[in-house]
Amino acid sequence: MGGHRPELLIERQWAMLEQKARESERRSFFLDYDGTLAPFQTDPAKADPTAEVLLILERLCHNPANQVVIVSGRDAMTLDRWFGTLRLTKVAEHGAFISRFGEAWQALPGIDLSWKERVRSLMEDAVALYPLSSVEEKERCLVWHYRRVTGKSVDKTAHHLLQQIARAIPQTVEVMAGKKIVEVKPAFINKGTALRMLALEFCADFVITVGDDKTDEAMFEVSPGFTIKVGPGATAARYRISGTRAVLQILKRLAGIPPLAGMALWNGQVDSHTDK
Numbered sequence: 001m002g003g004h005r006p007e008l009l010i011e012r013q014w015a016m017l018e019q020k021a022r023e024s025e026r027r028s029f030f031l032d033y034d035g036t037l038a039p040f041q042t043d044p045a046k047a048d049p050t051a052e053v054l055l056i057l058e059r060l061c062h063n064p065a066n067q068v069v070i071v072s073g074r075d076a077m078t079l080d081r082w083f084g085t086l087r088l089t090k091v092a093e094h095g096a097f098i099s100r101f102g103e104a105w106q107a108l109p110g111i112d113l114s115w116k117e118r119v120r121s122l123m124e125d126a127v128a129l130y131p132l133s134s135v136e137e138k139e140r141c142l143v144w145h146y147r148r149v150t151g152k153s154v155d156k157t158a159h160h161l162l163q164q165i166a167r168a169i170p171q172t173v174e175v176m177a178g179k180k181i182v183e184v185k186p187a188f189i190n191k192g193t194a195l196r197m198l199a200l201e202f203c204a205d206f207v208i209t210v211g212d213d214k215t216d217e218a219m220f221e222v223s224p225g226f227t228i229k230v231g232p233g234a235t236a237a238r239y240r241i242s243g244t245r246a247v248l249q250i251l252k253r254l255a256g257i258p259p260l261a262g263m264a265l266w267n268g269q270v271d272s273h274t275d276k
């Protein structure tokens, strides 16, 4: 990641990418969810995909020459509820679970979950301090959410919690500061490993990978094609785009849906919701 500066994805570059997509025979789309296909919500349970997102995905999936993969930190149940009827592949909990369309979820074996109880109790202490914060329980990961808490002191608490957790977990597990979350997940699981495996299976000659968060960097590092970072921050991606509106704009164009006239891919600034 160090020293690399992504290009802004503006109309000229986009025309070139679109051309490559048109000329290709098989296309892979690796798409992160929160902060990429959907703007952040204060309540994580209320970040359902809009009808517009579902239509774009449905159109992309409709073409058998397209492989569409949602690569998310979300749990399998949520992804099934949101995307269960679409002909796409879902990667849940940052790569811990994979479900190809029409197939059952496959889980990575041999995961140590002995840390969960201790970490949950540390997170519950933080909720006692900030009752507007909450704990999201997933099968292999735990998340402390504090987007609903106002004031600066919560950032210090998040930092402190992260340090406490880091001391309490075994080496097989990692704790990360995300966007208004502190998340704990198995260390050897990452979105890049899932991408590499699924890309090999489909053998596309056009691959596009879009994401906004630190966990998406693992995809950018191994993705064989065009990589697009949504919003600010250091990245290994080749291009940068302003926010979720612009992501939907480019996906619409690739899906053959007329995009909004006059909507720029790079609006000169980063959309506020992708910021944190």
Ligand SMILES: O=P(O)(O)OC[C@H]1O[C@H](O[C@H]2O[C@H](CO)[C@@H](O)[C@H](O)[C@H]2O)[C@H](O)[C@@H](O)[C@@H]1O
Pocket: 032, 033, 034, 035, 039, 040, 041, 042, 043, 044, 045, 047, 071, 072, 073, 074, 075, 136, 143, 145, 146, 147, 178, 179, 180, 181, 183, 213, 215
């Ligand atoms: O890999 P992703 O699909 O981007 O998932 C990453 C985390 O996203 C969710 O949290 C984020 O979105 C919430 C809803 O907008 C927001 O409230 C929170 O502040 C964000 O960090 C999700 O709840 C986590 O489980 C995912 O790991």
